[in-house]
Amino acid sequence: MSQTILGPGGANYLSPNMPVAAYKTYGLANPKSTHFRSGTCQEVECGAYQHGWTSVIDVSTDLGKRQANYILNGSGRKFTSTEAGTTVTFVFAPGQKCFTDHQVSLERDPIFYTFQGDWRARLSDVTRRSPDNWLEDFAEHQINLKDSIQRG
Secondary structure, three states: OOEEEEOOOOOOEOOOOOOOOOOOOEEEEOOOOHHEEOOOOOOOOOHHHOOOOEEEEOOOOOOHHHHHHHHHOOOOOOOOEEEEEOEEEEOOOOOOOOOOEEEEEEOOOOEEEEEEOOOOEEOOOEEEEEEEEEEHHHHHHHHHHHHHHOOO
């Protein structure tokens, strides 16, 4: 009986019934470096830009001190602030760039790829394929699996 196990990145996987070499992986990728570009708050209709936002920072930590220093001395943004103990609350007005690096899709076709193995190990180089070739290879692989199961 299969059980769920924790895989890479904290993802849940069914416990494999066969060795890694018995698997072939088919995937699609949209890499940030080739399929996206930086975008502005306006073009992504950023809620923080449209309505303003609040950042609550604990200045008792090193990270909090660096964040508060950046907001106060380097961000160039307009805000009001209140302090309560070691917490500083910054309230930013609408209409200014937020702190998020927005990404906009370039609407490119994904990269179709395969490799021998599964999430446990990649046993071959990644092969990039055309969509038609990827689909044909996938279909042939499914037929081979079906035939293998029927043979026992």
